[in-house]
Amino acid sequence: MNQTVNMKVRLGSLELCNPVLTASGTFAAGREYSDFIDLSTLGAVVTKGVSLHPWAGNASPRIAETASGMLNSIGLQNPGVEAFCAGDLLWLATQDVPVIVNVSGHSVEEYVAVARRLESEPTVSALEVNISCPNVDEGGMAFGTSCPAAAEVTRAVRAVTSKPLIVKLSPNVTDITEIARAVEAEGADAVSLINTLLGMAIDTRTFRPKLARAVGGLSGPAIKPVAVRMVWQVASAVQIPVVGMGGIMTADDAVEFMLAGATAVAVGTANFVDPTTTSSVAQGLEAFCRERSIQSVAELTGAVRL
């Protein structure tokens, strides 16, 4: 029985050939990974955060390994939206894969300016508004930890973009479902979660933090149960699709997120461990469905038995 599985999923008006995306910041714009995988085997490439002006990022060390995961405080280093459009985006235009651009800002006005600039770029299939980066002093996570601020950014970006709008949520909140509902009410087409969990590690030889910025975002398998729980809570609270991520290393991990309610998933830290992970997760998802005679991968979404 060589039954074919329908791997297509939709995030608002954006149709993807399969549910596997790249988590912003772990895949640059995909060029480095194209040595290892065929990008057209992915649902979409989600780019590293792009801001209005160039950002230098944080001091080194910017990463630290922790049990079953890692901390990072890269700080959204990027060359700014103009350089992005003239560089990575031109390259992405030659690739056969939808492009979701992660949009970052220090202020509502900056998010809006980036979204406006990208509106006329046909290569950009959707925007992911990053209101959850824990590694920048102004903006970033501050917008994702308050309902009014999250709503304000979403409303402002919604007003200037016709592209599907995904809002990336922070787990560093008391109740993530409140934020999800707030951005849904302002016109978000989907939410993605979770960004990294704020963490810290200290070198006991030097008594100094392992990251130059002291604190950073925890990612990797260590955070997966937290992420699955939050995806399940949010998927139960909103009508819009959820993109689930946090520690996905294997197709089985991706299935878990979909059962919890995710329509699509993103692979992050695993890209550093094995640069072919996104592609193998996509293949593995299809194999999982075929082995169980599941006709459409979308049937997995929210299928957890309670």
Added chain:
Amino acid sequence: MTCADETARDRALLERVTVVSNDRVAEGVGLIVLHSPRVARSVRPGQFVHLRVAEGRDFVLRRPFSVHAAHGDRLKILYQVLGVGTRALSLSGRGDEMDVIGPLGHGWEMPDTISHALLVCGGLGAAPMGMLATELAARGVAVSVAQGAPTAQRLVARELFADAARRHEIATDDGSAGHHGFVTALVEPLLAGDSPDVVYVCGPEAMQRIVAAQASAAGVPCQVSLERLMGCGIGACLSCVVSTVHGQKRACVDGPVFSADEVLWESAEIPPKH
């Protein structure tokens, strides 16, 4: 120009490799030999490999290692046991499999005009100097090596340097071999006596910075191989940035070898190891 041309860069390979041998060669230092035909045949001096030491979820990241030597289908890697990753590596043995990404990075520049090279290394900074010394000697370049280590027991690659170098001077912190003191004390006499065309340096960053200044004062071009904590190793994650006069560069693809005069030295601090 040390910035690799993005369009001309080599494709990195992901290769499944087998451990041929893994032996302790100095106090706290191992030498692992890997059967890695594709990477071994394409690696150039100063490049590195990103090694997945163990599969499992206790620790997830790969570890970058300079390639010490490459012969036929074999790669040799010198490593110091410093943390969970290198401890796991030290426990692997003949027949074990792991995977490598490589060859990675921008290695040592070896212009045809060089007739005399001075190599300065401290501790495991000797690792990326192995292929370099061998390659330079094969090209007929006169090689001088100034090598430092904490103690005689922690000196590595002595035989390789003895074979490749016309001059091999040693300094140890405790005086148990060679000059009693830091390797930097050997550099000025060698710069004056041998008149090298180029200085290659690898070791603790504080030492590299001093040697870079010594070379600059003597008017000799200097290349340094910098160490940073790495995530992806292929240029995507921006964990391993180096501040340069040309802006922030990535140690993994723009380096690890940089021209010393472009580096904006941050501090004398040695980065933490894993």
